[in-house]
Amino acid sequence: MSTAEKKKEFTFGQKGALLLLAICICVFFSVRTGGLFIGGQNIKNILVSASLNGIIGIGMTFVLITGGIDLSVTGNIIMTSLFISQMMVNGIPWILCLLAALLIGTLVGVINGLAVGKFQMVAFVVTMAMNSITTGIGKLYTDGMTLYGFPKNHEIFNKALFGILPGSVLMMAAVAILAAVILKYTDYGRKLYAVGGNSRAAWMSGIRTSTVVTLAYIISGFLCGMGAILMTSKLMSASSTMISGTEMDAIAAAVLGGTSLAGGIGSVTGTILGAITIAMITNGLNLMGVSPFAQEICKGVIIFAVVAIDAIQKRRQAEN
Amino acid sequence: MAKAVLSAKNIYKSFGSNNVLSDVSVEFQKGTVHALLGVNGAGKSTLVKIMQGIYRADAGSLFLNGEEIRFADPSEAMARGISMVFQELNLFGEMTVAENIMGNRKIKKHGLIDWNSCNKKAAELLADLQIDMDPKVQVKTLSLARQQLVEIAKCIFADPEVMFLDEPSSSLSRAEEEILYRLVERLKQKGIAIVLITHKMEEVFRLCDELTVLRDGQCVARGPVEDFSVEKITEHMLGKATEIFKRTGITNGDPGQIMMEVRELSLDKKFQNVNFQLRKGEILAVTGLVGSGKSDLARTIFGVHKKFTGEIFLEGKKIRPESPDQASRLGIGYVPISRKDEGIIGNFTAARNMTSAMLEQLGFFLDREKETEIVEQKMEEFNVNPRNASLNITLFSGGNQQKVVLARWIASGKKIVLLDEPTRGVDVGAKQEIYDNLKRLAGMGIGILIFSSETDELLSSSDRILVMREGKIVKELITANTSSEEILEYSISAAR
Structure with a gap:
């Protein structure tokens, strides 16, 4: 019995493993860059580059908790960005353009959600198809051109608000707090975990599982709309190649943070921590002047390692 | 006294602060059916899982044919002749009876699977067990009871010395139970040590030679079935003399x-x-x-x-x-x-x-x-x-x-x-x-x-x-x- 207790002390969960890793990375880069990494401006840079991934990752977390996946986020952001860019270029009132972004993003989420939640289609295929459709519509609509010339206001999301923190970071924080409250304290959050844990049993206990699942994709879509606003604000332009692989980064952030691809497990804090860790790795390696190709390898190895640590811990627990 | 095929001596196991098994010893003999009894939570499944190599005991030892053993994982236990038929069947519905029975030990010729030999071999096995079944039908087309027979045949194909059956009749109808019982008797004749985990007293008295009762992680009774009555077994299981299934106060609403x-x-x-x-x-x-x-x-x-x-x-x-x-x-x-x-x-x-x-x-x-x-x-x-x-x-x-x-x-x-x-x-x-x-x-x-x-x-x-x-x-x-x-x-x- 005492050995069991002792062993328990050594298990700190995936979030703990990630936190430890994040601290190690921090120390490592700080030493290697002579303190440049830990400087105020660089921390700001890291948070800014984590913000888009964090926001999309939170939507992804909701979807992953249901046991699904949303591979349409890249296409959704591109299409939405191009639509609102064209609107801004055409002189439509700025605020309407922002609302349109949220609306278009949400709409894509509604289609994904109904297909997966209501019509029981396979999430992987539905959202993969949706990614292709939305990217294609974006390209067709703009004929592959780059759009620019947005109203000056639009830069606001990339500027430091209230003196210190950039708008995108504040947005990530707001989304994170709201999402964490929803997951932890509302009946919707509880139902989300129930559906992910055992969809059939959840349905049999009177939970409207199709609505719960549909809503998860709608949230992911809505956050893509938000992502489109952030990206266009950051680049002050839009093109069909403005981003790529966003869905993989979002999944990586969520999985690093302990979200299970099998559903039923996941948290906002984990995902945010995951997004920041990924941003730290990219940023630190950049500062050290490591080639971007080597960076990709590094990112992959670290994700692999964190998930491996978690798997080893789970195995040890199962043996006890 | 016949020598035990599989035995466990002084097994201890706890999960956290919860002692699930303390000082449990059991012995299973060749060619006998042994009932493993106990209310849910008594520690039956933990004991079985230790003997299967799924869990490791905190203390105590396992012996197979007199030799002390230690299984690293379930596949090793299986390779050493310990097999288990779970309550939930582990069959591939889309595959045929023969495919399920042979598993990954299919007969090969020139590196390719020889389906004719496989089907023939499966048919022989089924005939030997006196199961009337076509090895070429898809498992999903069979009734639950017949699927269970396939599951047992699958275990027999691995030539086990000990076979655990976990509540095998829980989802069977009366007529189907009969088929199962006959098969168990046949396996016993073949010299396999069978361990039956059950809640049905009828099964204990009809099929079993020996029994072990666990209660709160301890072995409270064991011996030949003839030494026990239903009341006595129930008493051991519950730990107090109770009159079960007493219906009082019928109402018409x-x-x-x-x-x-x-x-x-x-x-x-x-x-x-x-x-x-x-x-x-x-x-x-x-x-x-x-x-x-x-x-x-x-x-x-x-x-x-x-x-x-x-x-x-x-x-x-x-x-x-x-x-x-x-x-x-x-x-x-x-x-x-x-x-x-x-x-x-x-x-x-x-x-x-x-x-x-x-x-x-x-x-x-x-x-x-x-x-x-x-x-x-x-x-x-x-x-x-x-x-x-x-x-x-x-x-x-x-x-x-x-x-x-x-x-x-x-x-x-x-x-x-x-x-x-x-x-x-x-x-x-x-x-x-x-x-x-x-x-x-x-x-x-x-x-x-x-x-x-x-x-x-x-x-x-x-x-x-x-x-x-x-x-x-x-x-x-x-x-x-x-x-x-x-x-x-x-x-x-x-x-x-």
């Missing part, structure tokens, strides 16, 4: 107050023109063999099958539940037959499982104080053990999981609760507790409708019994004036 009425209810080919009334205060049971339509009837009332015809009245008001959430909103709860697949939410604690049907009542922002209060009260009321609702539900025994699923509907204030095979895989002690709970709930005015094929259960828990056969209600019996023979007779008489 209040004929003036109808909780639920069903008129001419039909569902496609499953059941037709079902009529009944459930009175306030009584426990109404619906029985019938597998395929009689009783499970579909329960599910239809709970909104699972929406294409039904006919009328359902709840307290005089006509309702038409077309999904479980609608049924739930109307005040109907359902305890499903398959606890693992449809009952419990495995990643949740007992507390969260208990409140999963009442989330709306706790508000958009869940009222956690109220939740804790309700959970604590229900844990007490339903005597859920261990009395710790913050433990994951999968750590509870089957009987206690069932109490949680039942409490789920009571916590959310349902007017009617339907229970499909409420005590399947539940041990004797917890069974009685569930019956007591049902009676208490009926007394409180909650409509209780049991769908069960176990006659003991019907006789000990219900007031009135409706017998279904081939989709129709063929007889209404008053529990006080009937017997298991009569119930069975009406259930099967068409077959004669």
